[in-house]
Amino acid sequence: MKRGIIVFLVVVLYFVWVGAASAKMAPGPSKDPITGKVYAGSEKCKSCHKAKYDDWKNTIHAWMVRPIAKGDLKNAKADLTLEGAPKPDQYDWAYVIGGWYKEERYTFWDEKGNIIDGEFEYTRPRKHFSLRKNKDGSLARLDWFNECGNCHATGVNYKERTFVEFNIGCEACHGPSADHAKSPKKVKAVIDKNTENCGRCHIRARMKGDLSKFNYPVNYELNKPDTLMKGLDPEPYTAAGSFFPDQKNANRHRQQYLEWIKSRHNGVPDLTCVTCHDPHKGSLSYRTGQLKGEERSLCGKCHEGIVADPKKHSGHRYEVASCSSCHLPYTITAGSVPNHTFEAIPPAKTIQFGIDEKSGKNKMPNSCMLYCHTKETAATMDQQYKKIFKK
DSSP: OHHHHHHHHHHHHHHHHHHHHHOOOOOOOOBOTTTOOBOOOHHHHHTTOHHHHHHHHTSGGGGSEEEOOOOOOTTOOOSOOOTTOOOOOOOEEEEEEEOSSSEEEEEEEOTTSOEEEEEEEEETTTTEEEEOBOTTSOBOOEEHHHHTHHHHEESOBTTTTBOSEESSOHHHHHOOOHHHHHOTTTSOOOOOOOHHHHHTTSSOEEEOGGGTTOSSOOOOBTTBGGGTTTTEEEOOTTOBTTBOTTSSSBSSSSOHHHHHTTSTTTTOTTOOHHHHBOSSOOOSOGGGTTBSSOHHHHHHTTOHHHHHOHHHHHSSOTTTSOHHHHHSOOOSTTSOSOOSSOOOOOHHHHHHHOBOTTTOSBSSOOTTTTTTSTTSOHHHHHHHHHHHHTO
């Protein structure tokens, strides 16, 4: 009898183990790894905050991760030949990441059920497909949870590899809110307007030491700005390819926070990301940036005199060169993200750092030549710049 029970238990445990090993990673119950508080999911918030929920649903935050759209390629036409080509790999496709205005990546489940960020990448501004590779030439495949999870999903518990939902939901900014959902009058919602709350994802950084496999901050506590950098190793300003040679302006996306802390806006009382950006409202167009209003009125709250007479300030009418044309130029290589140092990058910097011998391009862009005076030389624009700004 005992032998029968033992055999039965072994069989049960085997199937439990096999099932667990092959189970596909998916949203489910999750709790905060620091406080132990439970996440509810954005659908719970909808019942009381429908207007905010509906607004959020129309933002890119709500659609960062999307299901793969299946298509029939049998009748597709292409000018190529597969003669002699090896048999293609088979993938258990999972989700599409991003793609609204920047890179679009494609994930798949591996044999253990983990979501893998594959080597395939499509850059929308350049309409270009590419294969990401490691330094040794091998295809770059990343563990999505470790490398991307905290900024592509909500309610991530890095200790237990769980998350409550895909995309940047309500609790990504407000924290675990199951208690609030049960007793909204007794337990108040957490509101964190600090720049560091946004900086958790708008930063390029990796944890140190034993947590170095996580490519995002894991120690941030809401309304405790100093905890963002705890145990974190941010991308150095000297990193080639990530920042331009002035070691201030970013050359890669997802570094707005690192630019911000180098800007003169940093440290200004009551001036944070949400002063200009509405975390709930926006559109699926990145050009809107989820701004709270027209940029002239937003900038005018602090720079009233300049906005009142922009030609006196820059020598240009506002219709020709707006505030963002000069102070938030699209310097990122993919051309998809505006600079957040708020510096009108002068032509003198382009001259200072010279031309890259390999590409023949300027090592450092400037606000004047990036989109407007594209056919002029840096020397000519430097003269004009100094004439206008008396520098």
